[in-house]
Amino acid sequence: MNDESNILDFFLGSNTPEGFVSLFDEITGLYKDYVSYVIKGGPGTGKSTLMKKCAAEASLLEPYLERIHCSSDPNSLDAVILPGAKVTIADGTPPHVIEPQFPGAYESVVNFCDCWDEEDLQKNREAVFSLSEKVSACHRQCVGLLKAAHSLLQDNFLLAMACTDGVKATKAADNILERECKRRRGLLSKEHKRFLSAITPKGLLCCTDTVNRLCDRIYVLKDSYGASGTLFMEELRTQLLQRGFEIYTCICPLNPHDKIEHIFVPELRLGFVTANPFLPLEKALAPYRVIHFTRFTDMEALKKKKQRMRFNQRMAAELLDESVRSLQKAKSIHDALEQVYGHAMDYKKINDKAQAVLCAIRQKYPAEV
Template structure:
């Protein structure tokens, strides 16, 4: 997937243990942002429109990818003007909370030949239902994997000195997060997700946002989760913009943090997303563990990891099947769209964005 020095790549939603979990509403709550919500059908030019906006923008942008098809965009975030253009259709359906003031709807429904779509009504409905069913199966596989990984995390936590880990996080903050004036703010992004391409991690985003990398090596996530939560809190208290990257497989667990003003990142490395970059500072979380207390549970932890890997592979397989059905939907809609009208709507949006 292409990347360049002007752009960073994230997800803003993914299929997780409870189904699709998105952070689009949190994006809309970021101070001063203007949202442009695109409404249309699959294969009607939304992703192409957003990709062209990213290419036209003179400033660095964030490209928000679709976890069901990482080669497709769900959004693009521009720093000047501070605005986001988003795919506002299912599964991340968005409607304006403050119409006109904070959001504008960009409807492309007028570009579709509804007579042609109605002629294929039965096939279209069946494909939408099949996609939803397959994504539901993927979520169940992910939920089962998440339970196993949570069991491993609880097991590791029982063998860890959490007070020692918390004290270490405070020392890291003294070193890397000098106090400053102003109020901190938080952005929520996903650096990884379970996708039809497997467990996808946007590694190129890391050096695009940070020069200083502090990497916590933690296979089970018990200590790194505490370290991340402490550093997140302290970063906000000390007035920084903190980009928080939650774990897509565990509610409330943080995998990574970026502090763009400091060109600093705190990262978690494990077998799911190993982190290997030049000059990174490595912190092995085994320093907080009582190794003898984990040794007797190694077979259980190894089983959990292997079984979770198999379950996540099945989840990706279900997403591949869902994508194949979605591709069929795109063929129906693409054949019923007037793309010259889409281009005209895109030109009008570009004008509003000053592109």
């Protein structure tokens, strides 16, 4: 078995109540000193296979690297980030389209589109159209279900927030930071935004191995409704960036614009993780310390709302389960679409292009390594 202790697994896109939310501008906007390989091609044409080969080779040379998984098929990769070589490789096709802004100077397009038999694909165009539309319909259904689940959970959030002592929650975050990381002068902060979890055909999936690979000390905030956790994490993020640290900020796939779920500080090997009934991460990790949301909550006031909140949570869980089933159906149909494209591919041509990319990346590393 390969040693993957230096591999960090994340998502840069997720199905959300707002549709597919992409963080791929983390690659296109923040890595201008890198070389960015953008792969263009149809479904099942070898994009993920190339990235897996790059990650496997680079894992022997990199102090750490990132594998970015596809939320519609977690076994597939959407991108790989190689800091040692200063290289990113990404699938540049929908739903996370990447169009080169500085072609040749920054992005290098790897075109698999000239490796297929267009005549064969045109003969099967009706199947391509039909299967593609069915996949889209499944994703639309998933979004509708997630929107309904989010509405119920947002009601719980607002009810809990009314019972939460925000000052106490933010003060707790400040006290922890005073112990764990001192203020620093003259250092620029840096933030990487990621999804650590995503709604996938395998369920609500979380890359817990990444937490253990990044952190020796893990604070887990058990928060059933997200109110105190939101305030706690926002304060942590603000203070860590003000103090000049490089951090990973992991956002919530059910509330991608307003809620931070986890924060990691690689330099300190320090992590802050939110656990809830849908992701009971305290069971999957070895926490240094567990903080319960009841510490910041008026539990007597919250008890008066328990019946409504339990109903909301139970119905949201059913909706989430149904959204997963819609993604499972989408994947099954997408697999059939991949077979149509696979039948039309010249895989020798693709392998030659893949080898050229691998060779170019190898040359980015020092010869003595």
